Amino acid sequence: MTDLMLALRNLATKEGYAPVSLKNVLKALFETGHEFPFTGYTRKLRRELGLSEIPPLTISSPKALEEVQKLTKIARGSRFWKSSEMKK
């Protein structure tokens, strides 16, 4: 049942039907590699906790972000859309 719902929601999204709030999550992920931004307060807090201000993640690496964006663009071309998992 969950696989069926997953497939239906994916199809609905391809047709343009998805809640704006959820589309915004995808937008943030595409633009930064993450769902939550690192604010000034976050950086200060992290420093006070003895952590690096920004961890060495996609958010701090243009090359990593380029990889995430490239994969997202190619994946949406549906090369494996018809693969066995999605046929189930």
Add this chain to the structure above:
Amino acid sequence: MKEYALFLGCLIPARLPHIEAASIKVLDRLGIKTKDMVDASCCPDPVVMKSLDFNSWLAIAARNLSIAEETGSDILTLCSGCFSTLSKANHLLKYNAELRGEVNKLLSEVNRSFSGKISVKHVVEIIRDIGEETIEQHVKKPLKQLKVASHPGCHLLRPSNILHVDDPNVPTIQDEIVSWVGAEPVNYALKMLCCGVGIKMVDPEANLLLLREKLANLKETEANCIVTPCPFCFTQFDMGQREVSRKFGESYTFPVFYITELLGLALGFSPEEVGLHLHTTPVMEVLK
């Protein structure tokens, strides 16, 4: 000393860094080292992205797995959502050769590949595997004053045929850890009910109704605090209680612990060292 590739995800490093800091300290005290997963991105999340864009979800998850493979270590994650995504993607790609081939074609575009040589672990599994004897040897301040309602959440346990963490209907993994640190686990009828956070963005009303149902049930028990292994559930309980109280004219003030915070207190770290001063719902009273 066992070493893991620490997958941070998004919510913990950007919103709850005290959980990141506390977890690293606690794991280190227990002989578990963590190393950065450099250039890792969002897992991506198992609710939004997977249901809207499965292809991108799998491709980006595979990229994250390939980063861990390069480190040669299994993944340790502190987030049940990240655990769900990375475990499921790892399983799909390990056991579906056709899909693996197609994803590897994609990954080759960014000079990466997936070979399926690592596992994904949630921090509660790591703690459980350390075992009762070792944990009890490290406990300096048994938490006898705490009667703890464990909230397992949705993404740690299901689908159980892939995740293999615990009994998906009667989970005991957190209750065991609670008893190892000297606290008393409290059972309750709605233990398996979702906290509601997963539907917050599309149905805020239903989100609060679910949380209220859970909190009202907890109020009927002896529990004086809540523990969870998921940062999203943590946020829902820690911050959501105030919203539920306001909306329904009721009062819910359960102190909420992330699992490594509870463990850290028992190991002798101060409340500040595990970040309890950064919680929205006050915690200190229950520790007296």
